Amino acid sequence: MSATKTSPGPSSTFTRPPFDGSLTYPEIFDYNAQHSPDHPVFQFYDQDHIQQITWREVTKAIHAAGRVVLDHVVRTDSVPVVGVLANADSITFLTVVSGIIRAGYTAFPISTRNSPAAITHLLASTACKHLFISADPAMQEIARMQGGINLIPMPTFEDLYLNNDSEPLPHVRPDWEQAALILHSSGSTRFPSPIAHTHRFYMMHGVWLSYGDMDVGGHVLSAHGLPMYHLMGYWTFMVAASDGITVALFPPTLPPIVPTPERVLEGITTSKSTLVFCVPHFYEAWAQDPVAPQVLTKATVAFFAGGPLARSAGDILVAKGVPLCILFGSTETTYSAKLLPKETPAEGWEWFEWARYIDYVLLPVEGEEDMFRVLIKENPKTGYSPAVFNTTVDGVRAYDTKDIFIRHLTNPEMFKSYGRHDDQIIHSTGEKTNPAPIEQIITTDKRISAAVMFGRSRFQTGVLVYPAPGCEFDPANEKDLADFRARIWDTVSRANREAPQHSRIFKEMIIVTHPSKPFTFTVKGTLRRGAILEAYSKEIDGAYEAVDNISPSNIPVPQKWSIDEITEWIRRIVHTLLCTDVQISDEQDLFALGVDSLIAIAIRNTIVSTLRKNHVISMDAIRSLPQNFVFNNPSTSVLSAFVHNAIVSSQANGNTHTAEEEEHDDDESEPVVSFTKLPESGETVVKLRKGKGEPPLIVFHGGAGLAFDFRSYPEKFRTAVWTVQVTPDAPMTSLEDLVAFYRRKIKEEQPTGPYRFAGYSASCILAFLITQEFERQGDTVSALAMLDLFPSIFIHIIPTAELPNRREEFIAAMLKMMIDLTAWDKSRNSSVDGLRSAINRTGGSPIQRLAMDIAQKLGGMISDFCLRPDIEVWMRSMKDVKAPITVYVAEEGARLIPMPEEEQEDLGASRWVPGARVVRVPGGHMDFLEHDLVLAGLQEGYL
Structure with missing residues (x-):
């Protein structure tokens, strides 16, 4: 040396x-x-x-x-x-x-x-x-x-x-x-x-x-x-x-x-x-140091990699002359940005040019301009190849980075990172939140070390906040929690102003970490999001439950329930929840004023709980109020009129609610359904819960053909719900014959509409066919739900035309898919061995043997339907269904089935039915059926 x-x-x-x-x-x-x-x-x-x-x-x-x-x-x-x-x-x-x-x-x-x-x-x-x-x-x-x-x-x-x-x-x-x-x-x-x-x-x-x-x-x-x-x-x-x-x-x-x-x-x-x-962590600290930029300006170039750098920090450093540049890459691809640019790009420090030795493909992000997901291919001309492959492009092996980038408006050669595709928070509304820019603003507050947003499969976002050293406290202390939220609220409000409306954070959705359960970080200093969200899953669930019960107190209740008193009451509710003293016109759109989904829920909760506690209208009338009545009546005057009309209508029918009625409200006489006996002829439609006269939700069986999958619905549902199952008298000859049979059976029980249908698992094709048939006959179908499967899934298991026994191969693939879905579901994987024995006719319970027999017959019918030359013509016809369509996707369910990457998030719904609403739900293919998102969604408008 x-x-x-x-x-x-x-x-x-x-x-x-x-x-x-x-x-x-x-x-x-x-x-x-x-x-x-x-x-x-x-x-x-x-x-x-x-x-x-x-x-x-x-x-x-x-x-x-x-x-x-x-x-x-x-x-x-x-x-x-x-x-x-x-x-x-x-x-x-x-x-x-x-x-x-x-x-x-x-x-x-x-x-x-x-x-x-x-x-x-x-x-x-x-x-x-x-x-x-x-x-x-x-x-x-x-x-x-x-x-x-x-x-x-x-x-x-x-x-x-x-x-x-x-x-x-x-x-x-x-x-x-x-x-x-x-x-x-x-x-x-x-x-x-x-x-x-x-x-x-x-x-x-x-x-x-x-x-x-x-x-x-x-x-x-x-x-x-x-x-x-x-x-x-x-x-x-x-x-x-x-x-x-x-x-x-x-x-x-x-x-x-x-x-x-x-x-x-x-x-x-x-x-x-x-x-x-x-890594960015150091630059973010140096941006707050008066001496550090003077040192960094002496460097030829100052590079960073490994994660996003807060925009505010980067802007401060560049403004002080630091030659800041990004080196974008990953362990799977190494550096895919141009290596060692000699100066900060003219477009800004966040922007980079792709390296000339790589061959990349831009996949447009749906609904966004100049935003892309990037795939990196082998490049024989330069000898470049990713270390890992997870897809192909035109027959060439490639690596899907699952990173999202924005292309520069005036220089199409320049890009900047927008965030991980995996990090996008997909809400139950189908809307998406990119947490990175919101979290970056929140962490500019000196009282906050780190922040992780949550809200996947929920209607609204929230944020986990990790206090900076010296600011820690026990969040179980409600006064300290309220004080901390108040101190950081200006910063959160600034983030809310820059965020889309559906991504804004409600004060009650700020969860502060406990000193005994700190955030964990990767070797690069980035947050272990999955581990953090798992560690705080109970607190997150508790926050959403608390929000469901949000309603302001100390607001005088109307005495005579006249339209004037109701209007003044709702004015006070809105002002309180918006935290404003500004005069609001009774005709102004509440959502234009800043009411978001959380505040709308709080308004609804306040109205409903006050009507119930003060015995103004009957429980039947309360239950008949649409779930989204605040959204449908978006001004103080219209909402007041809606509430007044509900009260007048209920009282005119003699339906004033009493305390005794509330006490015995749930003592309803419901049919007792046995899920252990084999179905008999004539038991096609099973009425799980009779409800209060509203149109029942009619759920079609899964691939096993039985009502067993919905055994919890009599207790879980509060509205009418029926299921359709395969019985000995059902014609298992073709899907068209089965559709005609089911239509006749449904009409016998419910002669007129509107009809509400849901297709579970393999019956997704049946549900579409039945909806098309009902609409063809002039009936109204007001809702169609797909429960963790979509017809396009069957297109991907169609064997090649060269195979002589395509039908048998299709049936075998469908049965394997059923077994896989059962094995992936933690609540049912214990029954996999029994189902396999039932398929092989070497064992299994009587119900399992019947279920697999039905599955093979149903698989044959679906095979015959899908192997038709015009199957894609029918697939394209699905978009012509008039009924609103919602697709529920289980996180550990059908999305794990091998399929094109672009279809995994919604099972292909956006490709074939662009207007479909997609709801992501935690759980496996079976247990997700009991999740609150599914239960609430299937009863929406009738609870």
């Missing part, structure tokens, strides 16, 4: 190795030691001067680390995977990982921030049986929890660089398709996933920089704030090997120096770095 000073520019000490396929990366280490022995690889500040470590020294240390590998790991027929789980300084960590690769093995650096369970998962999923482990107690404790693993003591910096007398390694030339390096995802929503980089993929890094704007030879790149077990960290060593960059790091100490914004900034200064590369 020597004390020197480096200036940027082409390096006289570095000879670029060939990247024509004549050398693999392990051979390049040795090439650099021979042709660039005095070129600095690492640089750090220690003992009052800059220390450098050259390729001669680094390669010798890599060989020493490789010798440790060969001493502890015996080579077998397969290439061993050797993991590194260690609290070590960056130089030692990179050297050991490189030593594993140089020995000819596969290196697997693992984040020390993973849980023991996640580490066990990673070791098992990669067949990693050998693990470098550091001596600190935390890693040793994790090591003790891993069974059957060959533990190797982690070398120290002194072992590799100061006391190194090992012999050089034998020459190796690994196969190009062998995994050189395994990296793992950050595990934002589940256990981290391992991603293998082959030697061929690894070699591509040495070519990509030639597509950028800069010659980085002679530059010093600050990597002080990067995790070395992540792609961003190890990539810096790749750049050092391929292009002669010098990597600036903290001095090698034990324990290693923990990077903080202050320490990283000091490292940039003392190491005289000319390029800066770190």
